[in-house]
Structures are given as C-alpha cells and as structure tokens.
Amino acid sequence: MKRIDRSDKVRNNFHQAKWDEPIIFELSQKGERGIQVPRAEEDIVTQVGDGFSAIPATMRRATGPLLPEISQPRVLRHYMRLSQETLGADVNIEIGQGTCTVKYSPKVNDALSRLPGMAALHPLQAEETVQGILEIIHKTDCFMREISGLDRFTFQPGSGSHAILTMASVVAKYFEEKGESEQRNEIITTIYSHPSDSAAPAVKGYKIIHIQPDENGYPDFEAFKEAVSEKTAAFFVANPEDTGVYNSRVVEFTELVHKHGGLCGYDQANANGLLGVTRAKDTGFDMCFFNLHKTFSTPHGCGGPACGATGVTTELEKYLPGPLVDQVGETFTLNHSNTFDPKSVGKVRSFLGVAPVILKAYSWIMSMGAEGLYEVAKVAVLNNNYLFRKLMDIECVDAPYTPGKQRVEQVRYTLEKMTKDTGITTGDVQRRMMDFGMHYWSSHHPYHIAEPMTLEPTETASKEDLDEYIATLTQVFKEAYENPAIIKSAPNNSVCHMVDGSGVDDPEQWCITWRSYLKKTTPNQ
Numbered sequence: 001m002k003r004i005d006r007s008d009k010v011r012n013n014f015h016q017a018k019w020d021e022p023i024i025f026e027l028s029q030k031g032e033r034g035i036q037v038p039r040a041e042e043d044i045v046t047q048v049g050d051g052f053s054a055i056p057a058t059m060r061r062a063t064g065p066l067l068p069e070i071s072q073p074r075v076l077r078h079y080m081r082l083s084q085e086t087l088g089a090d091v092n093i094e095i096g097q098g099t100c101t102v103k104y105s106p107k108v109n110d111a112l113s114r115l116p117g118m119a120a121l122h123p124l125q126a127e128e129t130v131q132g133i134l135e136i137i138h139k140t141d142c143f144m145r146e147i148s149g150l151d152r153f154t155f156q157p158g159s160g161s162h163a164i165l166t167m168a169s170v171v172a173k174y175f176e177e178k179g180e181s182e183q184r185n186e187i188i189t190t191i192y193s194h195p196s197d198s199a200a201p202a203v204k205g206y207k208i209i210h211i212q213p214d215e216n217g218y219p220d221f222e223a224f225k226e227a228v229s230e231k232t233a234a235f236f237v238a239n240p241e242d243t244g245v246y247n248s249r250v251v252e253f254t255e256l257v258h259k260h261g262g263l264c265g266y267d268q269a270n271a272n273g274l275l276g277v278t279r280a281k282d283t284g285f286d287m288c289f290f291n292l293h294k295t296f297s298t299p300h301g302c303g304g305p306a307c308g309a310t311g312v313t314t315e316l317e318k319y320l321p322g323p324l325v326d327q328v329g330e331t332f333t334l335n336h337s338n339t340f341d342p343k344s345v346g347k348v349r350s351f352l353g354v355a356p357v358i359l360k361a362y363s364w365i366m367s368m369g370a371e372g373l374y375e376v377a378k379v380a381v382l383n384n385n386y387l388f389r390k391l392m393d394i395e396c397v398d399a400p401y402t403p404g405k406q407r408v409e410q411v412r413y414t415l416e417k418m419t420k421d422t423g424i425t426t427g428d429v430q431r432r433m434m435d436f437g438m439h440y441w442s443s444h445h446p447y448h449i450a451e452p453m454t455l456e457p458t459e460t461a462s463k464e465d466l467d468e469y470i471a472t473l474t475q476v477f478k479e480a481y482e483n484p485a486i487i488k489s490a491p492n493n494s495v496c497h498m499v500d501g502s503g504v505d506d507p508e509q510w511c512i513t514w515r516s517y518l519k520k521t522t523p524n525q
Contacts (some may be wrong), residue, residue, distance in 0.1 A: 101295055105297050112360070151317060155352060180261075188224070192243050217241075233262055286316060287313070307354050321338060384455075399414065
C-alpha cells in the first residue's frame with residue numbers, strides 16, 4: 001500500500017459530508033412517535049389532579065403545540081447527518097473566527113455539566129438543596145474579581161452584548177439616582193470596539209459618539225477630548241480593539257471621563273491576551289465584562305448557551321441585577337436586596353444565568369490556576385504574532401497601523417491589494433477556505449478596513465495548526481492570481497454552494513420559526 005504524501009500541509013483532498021437533509025418539521029409524519037409517554041396513574045391523578053385543569057383558562061393553548069412527529073431512528077439519522085455538515089473546533093482548525101476567541105473546551109468540563117446532580121438542578125429549588133452550585137457561582141465571582149480588580153460580578157447576562165446592555169443599565173440607574181439622567185445622555189465608544197458597545201447603550205436611549213483612530217490606529221485622543229463633556233454618561237471601549245492594537249494611554253482616557261463626572265466600562269469580551277497582565281480596575285474602569293464562552297473556554301455555541309459576566313466597583317454594586325450570591329459563614333445564600341430595590345436594574349434575565357456555563361468556566365480556571373491563566377495570555381499573544389509575521393511576508397497581505405509593532409491577541413488584516421489585482425474579495429476567500437474544512441472571518445459591518453480578514457488563533461493552536469492554516473491561506477492567495485475561477489465557484493467541497501444573500505436585508509423574507517415560514521409561504525395560513 002502506498003503511503004499518503006503528507007509533505008504538503010494543505011488538505012487538498014478535503015471533502016465534507018453533504019446531505020440533502022430536510023428540516024425536522026418537513027420530516028414529520030402525523031401519528032409517528034419516537035416514544036410513548038405513559039399517562040399518569042389513577043392514584044397520582046386522585047392526589048394531584050390531571051396537571052391541566054389547574055391552569056387558568058386564559059393561559060391554556062387553543063391548539064396543541066406544533067411539534068414534529070417522528071420516530072427515534074429517523075431523529076437519530078437527522079441529527080447525525082446535520083452533525084456531519086458542521087464545522088467546529090472539534091473537527092477543524094478554528095483560527096479564522098476572529099474576535100470570538102474560539103478555543104478548545106476540555107471534554108471533562110462537558111462531562112461535569114452533565115452529571116445527574118447538575119443536570120437535574122432547578123432554579124426554584126430551596127437554597128439548602130443547591131449549596132454546591134451556589135458555592136461555584138460565588139467562587140467564580142471571586143475569580144472574576146481577582147482577574148479584573150473589580151469588586152462584584154453578576155452572571156445574569158446571557159451574552160457579551162447583554163452584558164454591555166447591563167453596564168448601560170447600571171450607568172442609567174447611577175445617573176438617575178444622582179438626578180442627572182437628562183443631562184448625561186451620551187456614551188462614547190470607538191469604531192474598532194465591538195459594535196455592541198454602540199448598539200446596547202443605544203437600546204437604552206443613549207446618543208452614541210464614535211471616536212475615529214489616529215494615524216497609528218489608537219483612538220484619537222484629541223478627538224476624544226473634544227467629545228467628553230458634561231453630557232458624557234460613560235465611555236465603553238474594547239482594548240485591545242478588534243485590530244489587535246492595544247491603547248497604552250487608556251488611563252488618560254478614563255481619567256478624563258472621570259474628571260467630567262462620567263463612568264468607564266471595559267469591553268473584555270475576549271481578554272485572552274491580557275490575563276495576568278493588566279486589569280480593568282488598574283486602568284481606571286468602573287465596570288467591565290468577560291464572556292465566559294470566549295476567554296474562559298466554555299463552548300461558544302453559536303449564540304448560546306452563553307454568559308456575560310458583568311463586574312463593577314463597590315460604589316456601583318447596589319445597581320447590579322439581583323439576586324447575588326453571598327457567603328455567610330459556611331453557607332451560600334441568595335441576596336435579593338438588588339432584585340427588588342427600585343434603585344437597582346432589578347433583573348436583566350431570569351434567575352442567575354446559565355449554571356452549566358458557569359461550572360465549565362469555574363472548572364477551567366481551577367485547572368489552569370493563576371500561573372496557567374498567565375501562560376494562556378503569553379501563548380495566545382505568541383501564536384498571534386507568529387501568524388502575524390508569517391502572513392505579513394505574503395505580498396498581497398497587509399495590516400494597517402502601528403508598523404513594526406506586534407499586536408495582542410488578534411489582527412485585522414487587509415486584502416485590498418489582492419482585490420485590486422485580481423477581483424477576488426475577502427468574501428470569496430471566506431467561501432474558498434470552506435473547501436479545506438476551515439473557517440475564516442472578515443469583519444464586523446460596516447468595513448472600516450478595506451477587504452478585511454480578522455484572525456485570532458488563541459492559545460489552543462499548535463505551531464503545526466498555525467502552519468497548516470498559513471499554508472492553506474497562501475495557496476488560496478496564489479489561486480487568486482493564477483486560478484481565480486476555482487475561488488469564484490467556491491465552496492466546491494463543502495456542504496453549501498453559493499449562498500443567496502438577497503433576502504438578508506428584507507424583513508419580509510425573514511422566517512425565524514417554522515410557523516412564520518408557513519405563514520409566509522403557504523396561502524391561507
């Protein structure tokens with residue numbers, strides 16, 4: 001048998017499984033069952049009722065829920081086929097999901113979250129029956145305090161964007177109590193911070209002021225000085241920004257905001273390159289948030305389950321959503337003072353957040369220890385700058401700002417030269433990378449850097465992984481100049497072919513649920 005030649009790092013023979021698989025509602029057959037749920041025994045009905053009559057008539061469904069009816073073997077085949085059509089950290093090199101800090105999530109942590117005692121938890125259980133998870137939530141809070149320098153954390157927010165909304169809600173309550181709500185109606189951010197730093201406070205009614213970069217990619221301090229005023233409620237910023245450029249003058253920014261009476265919130269959605277290096281409190285921030293599903297290695301989950309951990313100084317603690325977890329002697333208890341105090345934000349979500357996600361983050365932090373967290377930062381920065389140097393040797397790749405200096409945990413590159421030379425865009429490259437089983441991300445919209453490519457390798461990637469990703473990108477760039485047709489027709493070996501994005505901006509074509517799809521596609525529905 002001839003041995004396969006592995007000298008070329010590019011997986012030219014990659015081919016992903018592709019099934020012509022309907023969605024599960026289309027597979028439904030009336031009357032088909034995967035399991036027959038037994039009826040309640042007569043003695044149970046006698047004691048507790050039928051479980052239906054006690055529901056007020058106004059809360060009862062007029063019709064049963066529209067659920068698919070399908071047998072167990074067909075359910076299994078359906079989801080196994082979908083799993084074969086999925087790219088993710090378990091099956092491919094996840095360097096290309098820039099700004100999302102996709103890293104390896106230890107399987108032992110998944111096993112912990114599935115333990116019967118954990119999986120069976122209910123948020124309305126009595127405190128004495130859930131001491132274990134309350135202790136974990138409290139200890140994770142303490143870890144976040146040490147990592148950030150701040151004084152108290154909540155895990156209620158369901159994502160990073162939700163955590164930013166929570167920070168904006170704290171800002172609103174703070175100035176409401178001071179009687180300055182009408183005056184403080186502006187929040188300042190930067191164009192290379194995450195877009196949610198604009199969107200979330202805008203939801204709270206704030207006017208958003210965007211600071212442009214100076215010639216070196218740092219937030220323009222002169223423009224910032226012009227923007228800060230007695231109208232400033234807060235400054236929300238990511239640092240490093242999505243370019244990977246770290247603003248070493250950030251203390252000057254926070255001091256200026258404080259001088260004018262405003263607050264400062266640190267977007268640390270992905271703090272991968274900063275663990276053990278710098279802290280939010282030490283750089284003048286009153287608030288920050290971490291994404292547990294990014295920096296702290298819980299699965300990213302494509303939108304959920306997620307957790308944005310929002311932390312504040314002691315001065316702002318009373319505004320946090322409740323309940324918070326306190327330790328009283330050896331007992332852990334729910335402190336509801338913030339839940340019902342009209343001066344606090346009350347709640348931003350039911351209960352305490354996603355307990356399995358908090359458990360996974362706790363387990364990861366415990367396994368790493370303080371020295372391990374610092375090692376994460378060092379290796380993440382090392383990996384990113386190795387990738388940076390190698391890609392900058394490719395003629396058609398460039399990276400705006402700070403020439404000659406390293407970046408932190410990611411880089412936003414530009415492929416503008418390649419596009420001008422060949423007509424191949426960053427979107428074309430994105431689709432072609434799927435032919436090698438790899439993900440690739442361009443940028444948030446709108447593009448502030450022409451033909452952007454945003455890569456973040458994290459500490460997970462080995463040198464071999466980095467070299468394979470670099471070799472694959474290099475081949476695609478070579479194809480752009482020598483065989484652009486193969487890129488324009490991509491993906492050729494993946495699940496999907498060219499995506500029809502014509503309806504992306506048309507709400508009339510959006511179908512969020514199967515029911516809405518039926519209403520829009522079936523007459524008289």
